[in-house]
Amino acid sequence: MDKADIKKLSIYIPACLILLIFALIPFHAFLTVWGSSLFGHYTAIRLWKEYLLVVCVLGAAVIFSTDRKVRELFYRSKLIQLILVFLVIELVWGTFSYNAGDVNTKALLYGWLSDTRYLIFFLVTLVISKKTALLRNKSIKFVIWPAVIVILFGLLQFLVLPKDFLSHFGYGPNTIYPFETINHNSQYLRIASTLRGANPLGAYLLVPLSLAAVLLMRRRKTWQMIIFIIAGTAVMIFSFSRSAWLGLIIALALAIYWGIKNREVKKRLLYVAVILVIVAGALFVIERNNSRVQNIVFHSQTNSAIKTTSDQAHSNAITTGLKQFATKPLGTGPGTAGASSVYNNHPANIPENYYLQIGLETGWLGLVVFLAINLLVALSLWRRRGDALSLALLISLIGLIVCNLLLEAWSDDTLCYLWWGLAGIAIAIKPKIGASKNNWII
Numbered sequence: 001m002d003k004a005d006i007k008k009l010s011i012y013i014p015a016c017l018i019l020l021i022f023a024l025i026p027f028h029a030f031l032t033v034w035g036s037s038l039f040g041h042y043t044a045i046r047l048w049k050e051y052l053l054v055v056c057v058l059g060a061a062v063i064f065s066t067d068r069k070v071r072e073l074f075y076r077s078k079l080i081q082l083i084l085v086f087l088v089i090e091l092v093w094g095t096f097s098y099n100a101g102d103v104n105t106k107a108l109l110y111g112w113l114s115d116t117r118y119l120i121f122f123l124v125t126l127v128i129s130k131k132t133a134l135l136r137n138k139s140i141k142f143v144i145w146p147a148v149i150v151i152l153f154g155l156l157q158f159l160v161l162p163k164d165f166l167s168h169f170g171y172g173p174n175t176i177y178p179f180e181t182i183n184h185n186s187q188y189l190r191i192a193s194t195l196r197g198a199n200p201l202g203a204y205l206l207v208p209l210s211l212a213a214v215l216l217m218r219r220r221k222t223w224q225m226i227i228f229i230i231a232g233t234a235v236m237i238f239s240f241s242r243s244a245w246l247g248l249i250i251a252l253a254l255a256i257y258w259g260i261k262n263r264e265v266k267k268r269l270l271y272v273a274v275i276l277v278i279v280a281g282a283l284f285v286i287e288r289n290n291s292r293v294q295n296i297v298f299h300s301q302t303n304s305a306i307k308t309t310s311d312q313a314h315s316n317a318i319t320t321g322l323k324q325f326a327t328k329p330l331g332t333g334p335g336t337a338g339a340s341s342v343y344n345n346h347p348a349n350i351p352e353n354y355y356l357q358i359g360l361e362t363g364w365l366g367l368v369v370f371l372a373i374n375l376l377v378a379l380s381l382w383r384r385r386g387d388a389l390s391l392a393l394l395i396s397l398i399g400l401i402v403c404n405l406l407l408e409a410w411s412d413d414t415l416c417y418l419w420w421g422l423a424g425i426a427i428a429i430k431p432k433i434g435a436s437k438n439n440w441i442i
Helices: 003-039 042-046 048-066 068-076 078-099 105-131 134-159 165-169 198-217 222-239 242-259 263-286 291-298 310-327 339-343 354-383 388-406 413-428
Strands: 180-182 185-190
Touching: 003 042, 003 048, 003 105, 003 134, 003 165, 003 413, 048 068, 048 105, 068 078, 068 105, 078 105, 078 354, 105 134, 105 339, 105 354, 105 413, 134 198, 134 222, 134 388, 134 413, 198 222, 198 242, 198 388, 198 413, 222 242, 242 263, 242 388, 310 354, 354 388, 354 413, 388 413
Parallel strands: none
Antiparallel strands: 180 185
């Protein structure tokens, strides 16, 4: 096998594996739990996409070492440089934290993995997409069709299937509970479909629904997209994920606003939007004592036997996290906050805000770098807004920012791999808007 064959394989194999990740990642939680119920080794099966990521990284490394243009991209791009800086911060802060005894081995490794895997995946898909059009040509289908299955199963969960149906596939107290409720009230079930929870389902649906909205506004497969949006929105409503609801409202509003070219129509839509907000606010005030409204909208109830509502828990977690960040602005290291902290020797520290989690782990320096990465990714997508995928990712990012302010959405395997992988594919194409300016932005 000569060098040319090796280079072709280093492009083709990772590209196929990336598409495989896109196809399976919406079913990650279901497949992991079911597989572990049949064969055991829950953690080993759970890391299947990281195994594939390692192979993809090796392929990208071959391309980097043999392709001058790819190397120049890394040297020129401030976005890529900031990602590399953030990876170094994660490594250094984690090492110091481990040596100081603030984090154990399992929590540190899980913290590193959770904080960096999607950024590494972004770089890999960016490199591979620079060398082949396969990912670009297949990406939309690999978003929509898996989402169709997720949505259909979600509808079945809400309308037909018994609430403990997933217990037949290994769901339970030792893996993922088969169903969720609002305020521990069994009358208000929350569906999760094939995701690991109701909130992750809502955040995930922001991506395909944003894409469908952009395609609809550009009159591509109109009726199919209308049906998809209606069904997907219904499933998101049944998840009762309020942060996802708010994110979807923002994403759909931006898709409509940017999709309409007539300025006069835009002005009228803004007036309509203001009126709708006022009416919705008035209805909430009028119906605030209604038990159904309290449970669905506020996740609480006046006469509830539960002492601490989910809103109170969210507020307490964020308040506690802010106090910790104020006292330790340099951070305490990866694995000391967020989902990975449950593996630590100390009590779990989950701030219910992804940006606050990054601040708690890597301090103000890591937080500033991470926010700068998000900003440059948004700017890069904005320069490519003439492309449907890029615009969909941009509006979904804005919606997901809202989610991450109220949840640790980027910690979810499905969302982080899907969104950041697609972002790498979208940003790999040359921008048509502002291409002659700000060349340091990809």
